[in-house]
Amino acid sequence: xxxxxxxxxxxxxxxxxxxxxxxxxxxxxxxxxxxxxxxxxxxxxxxxxxxxxxxxxxxxxxxxxxxxxxxxxxxxxxxxxxxxxxxxxxxxxxxxxxxxxxxxxxxxxxxxxxxxxxxxxxxxxxxxxxxxxxxxxxxxxxxxxxxxxxxxxxxxxxxxxxxxxxxxxxxxxxxxxxxxxxxxxxxxxxxxxxxxxxxxxxxxxxxxxxxxxxxxxxxxxxxxxxxxxxxxxxxxxxxxxxxxxxxxxxxxxxxxxxxxx
Amino acid sequence: xxxxxxxxxxxxxxxxxxxxxxxxxxxxxxxxxxxxxxxxxxxxxxxxxxxxxxxxxxxxxxxxxxxxxxxxxxxxxxxxxxxxxxxxxxxxxxxxxxxxxxxxxxxxxxxxxxxxxxxxxxxxxxxxxxxxxxxxxxxxxxxxxxxxxxxxxxxxxxxxxxxxxxxxxxxxxxxxxxxxxxxxxxxxxxxxxxxxxxxxxxxxxxxxxxxxxxxxxxxxxxxxxxxxxxxxxxxxxxxxxxxxxxxxxxxxxxxxxxxxx
Numbered sequence: 199x200x201x202x203x204x205x206x207x208x209x210x211x212x213x214x215x216x217x218x219x220x221x222x223x224x225x226x227x228x229x230x231x232x233x234x235x236x237x238x239x240x241x242x243x244x245x246x247x248x249x250x251x252x253x254x255x256x257x258x259x260x261x262x263x264x265x266x267x268x269x270x271x272x273x274x275x276x277x278x279x280x281x282x283x284x285x286x287x288x289x290x291x292x293x294x295x296x297x298x299x300x301x302x303x304x305x306x307x308x309x310x311x312x313x314x315x316x317x318x319x320x321x322x323x324x325x326x327x328x329x330x331x332x333x334x335x336x337x338x339x340x341x342x343x344x345x346x347x348x349x350x351x352x353x354x355x356x357x358x359x360x361x362x363x364x365x366x367x368x369x370x371x372x373x374x375x376x377x378x379x380x381x382x383x384x385x386x387x388x389x390x391x392x393x394x395x396x397x398x399x400x401x402x403x404x405x406x407x408x409x410x411x412x413x414x415x416x417x418x419x420x421x422x423x424x425x426x427x428x429x430x431x432x433x434x435x436x437x438x439x440x441x442x443x444x445x446x447x448x449x450x451x452x453x454x455x456x457x458x459x
Numbered sequence: 460x461x462x463x464x465x466x467x468x469x470x471x472x473x474x475x476x477x478x479x480x481x482x483x484x485x486x487x488x489x490x491x492x493x494x495x496x497x498x499x500x501x502x503x504x505x506x507x508x509x510x511x512x513x514x515x516x517x518x519x520x521x522x523x524x525x526x527x528x529x530x531x532x533x534x535x536x537x538x539x540x541x542x543x544x545x546x547x548x549x550x551x552x553x554x555x556x557x558x559x560x561x562x563x564x565x566x567x568x569x570x571x572x573x574x575x576x577x578x579x580x581x582x583x584x585x586x587x588x589x590x591x592x593x594x595x596x597x598x599x600x601x602x603x604x605x606x607x608x609x610x611x612x613x614x615x616x617x618x619x620x621x622x623x624x625x626x627x628x629x630x631x632x633x634x635x636x637x638x639x640x641x642x643x644x645x646x647x648x649x650x651x652x653x654x655x656x657x658x659x660x661x662x663x664x665x666x667x668x669x670x671x672x673x674x675x676x677x678x679x680x681x682x683x684x685x686x687x688x689x690x691x692x693x694x695x696x697x698x699x700x701x702x703x704x705x706x707x708x709x710x711x712x713x714x715x716x717x718x719x720x
Contacts, residue, residue: 323586328619332610336617348632349593356597358589358631365630369622371609 199443199454204399206231207389207414209380210241210255210267211351212405212427213448218353220259221426223449228260230452237266240389240402242379242409244271244318244344244360245292247301270344270379271295273388274316275302277378278342286311288334290327290363291318295344309334317367317374318344319360328366335372345379347409351428380406381413390417403451405429407439415439422451431457460704460715465660467492468650468675470641471502471516471528472612473666473688474709479614481520482687484710489521491713498527501650501663503640503670505532505579505605505621506553508562531605531640532556534649535577536563538639539603547572549595551588551624552579552605570595578628578635579605580621589627596633606640608670612689641667642674651678664712666690668700676700683712692718 208214208231214224231237239255239262246254248264255262271294278285279302288309289295295316296306309315309330320327335341347359364374378384390397397418404410405427414421425431426447434444445451469475469492475485492498500516500523507515509525509532516523532555539546540563549570550556556577557567570576570591581588596602608620625635639645651658658679665671666688675682686692687708695705706712 321586323584323589325582325584325619325623328584328623332617332619332623346630348630356593358586358593358627361630361632362586362589362593362627363630365626365628366619366623367626368630369607369609369624369626370619371622 200231200234200401200452203235203401203420205235205393205395206237207240207386207400207402207419208237208448209404209406209410210239210243213403213424214239214255214260215258216427217351218258221447223447225260227448227452236393238389238393239267240380240385241267242270242345242347242360242385243350244269244274244294244379246271246294247297248272250294250297268389268392269294269298270385271298271318273378273385274342274344275299275304276388277376277384278302278304278314285314287314287316288312288330288339289316289318290323290331291316291320291344292322294318309339310337312339314340314342316342316344317360317363319347319350319358320363321357323363328370331367332370332372335367335370341367341372341374343374343377343379346377347379380409381416383413383417386414386417386419401442403448407433407437407441411441412439424448424451425457461492461495461662461713464496464662464681466496466654466656467498468501468647468661468663468680469498469709470665470667470671471500471504474664474685475500475516475521476519477688478612479519482708484708486521488709488713497654499650499654500528501641501646502528503531503606503608503621503646504611505530505535505555505640507532507555508558509533511555511558529650529653530555530559531579531646532559534639534646535603535605536560536565537649538637538645539563539565539575546575548575548577549573549591549600550577550579551584551592552577552581553583555579556605570600571598573600575601575603577603577605578621578624580608580611580619581624582618584624589631592628593631593633596628596631602628602633602635604635604638604640607638608640641670642677644674644678647675647678647680662703664709668694668698668702672702673700685709685712686718
């Protein structure tokens with residue numbers, strides 16, 4: 199059934215890697231997908247830029263080019279560029295945000311001069327950063343969240359995701375004006391723009407019903423759920439969201455070994 | 460009209476002090492109130508214990524005894540003691556939480572052994588603390604929030620309140636099981652217990668419609684709103700909540716100089 203599609207969006211965590219390990223058959227399956235059309239790795243992870251994300255994957259044993267990855271850091275920079283031109287920004291997050299923002303022509307300024315605060319997962323989060331963000335938001339700065347993933351999987355277990363930072367700002371009275379990461383339509387719109395394809399021509403492959411599948415369906419994409427990440431078969435039976443296809447993992451999907459829905 | 464009441468609950472920030480300064484006439488008004496019945500200073504601030512809160516007020520120029528103050532740190536410790544006996548706890552917050560919790564017979568343990576995580580405003584908040592809390596919550600620890608105040612007023616402006624910490628945990632998928640601070644009924648129930656009075660015998664005096672007034676009314680207390688804190692007359696006209704009395708400040712209230720509603 200993969201021949202129906204002209205391009206593929208593939209989530210990273212739970213599809214290609216899990217807990218720091220490449221999933222069995224994932225590299226070969228990715229190579230197979232590329233013979234069928236362009237592949238874009240769409241991830242809510244904003245800690246790295248496109249270059250940094252590709253490097254991280256290559257080090258893990260998955261050969262990919264920067265142009266094949268679309269982290270939410272890049273989606274954020276591109277969205278702001280398209281909507282507002284170059285903006286003056288400050289951020290709470292890791293290196294991916296300033297790298298992508300500067301590459302898109304935005305200018306990093308102190309929080310008291312920022313028109314936009316861009317936030318993502320930040321393993322160096324402190325009270326001082328929240329205080330600076332609060333001051334900027336009280337002054338009228340606008341807030342963009344790269345994503346709201348509650349947690350992030352590591353080999354040592356789950357750690358706080360971007361949702362912790364966004365939640366802290368919500369708890370101070372400032373919900374984000376824009377969220378660009380999945381399930382936001384912005385993530386999928388930018389991905390389709392990069393691929394140059396329409397939604398119905400593209401298959402989204404992911405491990406999460408609430409972000410990968412629900413978000414893609416809202417834009418008319420077909421979806422494939424793989425059970426190699428956070429979603430178990432039992433979760434699927436309880437869920438209202440129905441992916442187009444279900445497979446044990448990416449290798450099984452590419453081989454056409456589907457699990458009947 | 461104050462002769463109708465046998466006891467008084469008085470908020471601190473915006474009623475007695477504002478931006479680090481004692482409000483004009485507040486000390487004399489407090490002394491006057493004490494001649495009419497017991498006074499309890501009820502504050503959502505959990506950064507200090509009862510002893511610490513009284514010290515802070517005395518240093519600011521307001522003579523009070525520890526038994527006259529009821530910070531949310533003490534409410535939390537007392538609530539857990541009453542409901543669950545002594546508990547094994549870990550916390551994100553300042554010194555008021557462990558001081559009160561230990562004084563109530565609870566035992567401070569590492570996060571991986573805690574049955575309860577108690578959280579409040581923490582000017583030393585870090586990612587590492589959030590990560591430890593997440594691990595404990597994933598393991599089944601229960602979550603108590605001293606309060607959810609979004610911000611905290613300082614002479615230098617607003618800074619992140621307990622709401623930032625609680626929001627971060629909500630953003631990771633863990634809303635608090637219990638919130639004890641205003642407007643929670645728990646704050647007022649504990650205050651009435653301490654006073655040994657029924658709700659209709661007590662007047663709550665505060666500067667916030669959403670916490671002081673709405674919370675007290677839900678338990679049948681009469682309320683007096685003072686306009687020396689965050690609420691302006693214009694806010695009052697727009698609000699659905701109607702305090703029993705309105706006065707410019709505590710001094711005016713005690714003198715019977717009410718603002719017609």
